[in-house]
Amino acid sequence: MLSLNGLSACIGRQTVLEDVGFTLSNGQCLAVVGGSGAGKSTLLRLILGLRKPAVPVAGHLCFDGHDYALSKASSGKPMGIAYVPQSPAHGFDPLRRLRWQWQQLQRLLGKHAAGGEVLDALGLPVLAKAFPHEWSRGMQQRLLVAMALLEQPKMLILDEPTSALDPLIAAQVLTEVQRVAQECDIAVMMVTHDLALAAQFADQIAILHQGHMVQTGPAQQVLTAPSCDYAAELVAHRYWQQENPESLAAE
Numbered sequence: 373m374l375s376l377n378g379l380s381a382c383i384g385r386q387t388v389l390e391d392v393g394f395t396l397s398n399g400q401c402l403a404v405v406g407g408s409g410a411g412k413s414t415l416l417r418l419i420l421g422l423r424k425p426a427v428p429v430a431g432h433l434c435f436d437g438h439d440y441a442l443s444k445a446s447s448g449k450p451m452g453i454a455y456v457p458q459s460p461a462h463g464f465d466p467l468r469r470l471r472w473q474w475q476q477l478q479r480l481l482g483k484h485a486a487g488g489e490v491l492d493a494l495g496l497p498v499l500a501k502a503f504p505h506e507w508s509r510g511m512q513q514r515l516l517v518a519m520a521l522l523e524q525p526k527m528l529i530l531d532e533p534t535s536a537l538d539p540l541i542a543a544q545v546l547t548e549v550q551r552v553a554q555e556c557d558i559a560v561m562m563v564t565h566d567l568a569l570a571a572q573f574a575d576q577i578a579i580l581h582q583g584h585m586v587q588t589g590p591a592q593q594v595l596t597a598p599s600c601d602y603a604a605e606l607v608a609h610r611y612w613q614q615e616n617p618e619s620l621a622a623e
């Protein structure tokens with residue numbers, strides 16, 4: 373479904389991505405894991421064809437049988453990708469009620485009554501007359517995921533999809549994403565800081581560090597055979613929340 377090769381990008385004089393590449397098949401999930409400022413959101417934006425603030429200086433993308441030379445703006449944007457941004461506020465019109473926004477999408481897609489089961493599976497209430505600001509950030513994030521799934525895109529890109537969710541709801545959301553992706557053969561790419569979560573839900577993990585993809589491979593392989601010090605450190609600290617109380621008790 374997607375093959376990316378040799379992507380390098382700059383913001384001003386700063387190189388923010390260097391020679392990044394990976395492949396992703398239909399129905400598979402790739403988790404891009406890395407620290408703050410590693411270039412994860414930039415990578416997603418460039419795949420979507422969003423050329424600001426980072427400008428691609430080299431790279432080639434093949435998506436759904438079409439080729440794109442990423443350094444050339446005239447090469448166009450890939451079609452058929454649904455994107456859930458890191459900040460849910462960027463996904464809604466703040467002045468329109470959520471139910472109206474959901475119904476507009478249903479109309480656009482010609483699916484007038486569809487999507488109820490996805491809302492249920494994501495633990496969302498019936499869409500009443502609320503405006504976006506009347507819902508919590510986690511609820512908004514889940515509604516954006518539901519809207520993206522309703523589209524049944526060829527590929528779904530999720531930027532930190534669980535950042536506003538507690539662990540139980542996060543698992544519920546990713547289980548539903550996994551179910552729909554497998555049923556509809558959707559390729560999923562998600563960005564997360566959480567390697568433990570990535571290991572549970574992704575088939576492939578890519579570790580991004582300071583603009584370099586330092587390791588890519590099947591999730592189990594990355595966990596059991598980290599290829600560099602940074603990957604090893606991430607693997608060692610993936611359960612820090614659970615380990616912390618024990619280490620405190622040991623002191």
Ligand SMILES: Nc1ncnc2c1ncn2[C@@H]1O[C@H](COP(=O)(O)OP(=O)(O)OP(=O)(O)O)[C@@H](O)[C@H]1O
Pocket residue numbers: 383388406407408409410411412413414415425
């Ligand atoms: N608008 C901007 N102007 C200048 N530099 C930027 C801008 N946006 C991002 N950068 C820089 O680009 C680099 C990559 O940023 P990016 O947001 O892609 O990282 P990230 O891995 O998604 O980080 P986080 O996990 O904190 O969201 C960082 O060094 C960041 O400072």
